[in-house]
Amino acid sequence: MSLIKVENLTKVYGKGATAVTALDHVNLSVAAGEFVAIMGPSGCGKSTLLHLLGGLDHATEGHVVINDASLDGLDDQKLTELRRRKIGFVFQFFNLIPVLTAAENVALPITLDGKGAKEARAKAEEWLKKVGLGDRMNARPDQLSGGQQQRVAVARALVAEPALILADEPTGNLDTRSSDDIAGLLRQVANEWGRSVVMVTHDPRIAAYADRIIFLKDGLVVDETRLSGSGDESTRAVKEKMETL
């Protein structure tokens, strides 16, 4: 079943002769528990697409439906509510609050949504344990490595139990090893914990963790590649590659 359904999604910035079409009638759907990477050259519209999926911006034309809820015509108040409950965000620069501990950062979204402090803390601890930071609950961001800070950010994205995680260049500020860790964690978020993950990346190594890659160019979907599931053929392909090395 599709968790996200996007139809004819179009975003035009500016008007008249200076108008720029960032997204041009894009159609796509993402299944529940699927991990999708969006790739393409700079300026292809991938960040715009992510912003529209996350209700961070309004489309010029077209529809976005997330978990049976249409984003069409929602005012800012309603969009904020939807973002808080149905969507988790992971950013390139972690965006943690420096004066708060890991547990406080993770608890923040549900505290803002009205959960009691005790319940929010328990939920935050549960997710920090799941992402492997059970022993760093009380560390502040500056006491954590980049990879650990991004794990905190992933826990924060999950704490409200959203069905969808949107990640914008989540490994763009990490070394290779931490990048692999975070990509592996996002795969776990999808495959084990059943959330849909849509990730924008320009890093092939990271995109390879996804179940599917959508290629954008000049605001258009130019191709899609399913990575998981075609067992025998792929095994043979890797084998051939290794033999040539």
Next chain:
Amino acid sequence: MSVRYAILGLLAQHPRHGYELRNAFEAVVGGEQTWSVKPAQVYATLERLLEAGWIAEEMDPPDPHPDKRVYAILPEGQQALGEWFRSPVEPEHERDEFFVKLMISIVTGTVDPRRVIQVQRSYLYRQMHLATTRREGCNPHTELAQILLFDKTLMHLEADLRWLDITETRLEEVKHQPIPEPEIRPRGRPRKKE
């Protein structure tokens, strides 16, 4: 690469049966999924190593059952192995079938070279996904060698993908440059003047 030197090296470790050599080779390369060798190939290689005087059979005369024969390395074999270790391995980056396909697609004009690039890109991503999955499935405490081999695969695939991106952005420029044509020389006997 032929498996010759690998077999020679495994015999330098200790004398082995033919079938044991095959298993040991596949263990080194990360299982038969990665690189399988047929028994016939192992025995043919052993034959050649015997002829070269690099190895010998342990029993004299040899055991009548080929799969019971045990082989050991000789000093000449040790020397050949040493030379193999001292010399570099030639990578074949420039003899690239995809590059040739892309150039031919440009000169024939019967297909969009961008499509040719995208087909390759999709394929490389699928390979990368599988190598990533298999790498993640390795135990770092017992299968580090396999992890390193998958890392190498991933790094090469990543480089190939980046090269596709660069090439795609410069495709128009390439199209505007004439592809070198070979000089046409007259063949056969010169024609008689009338």
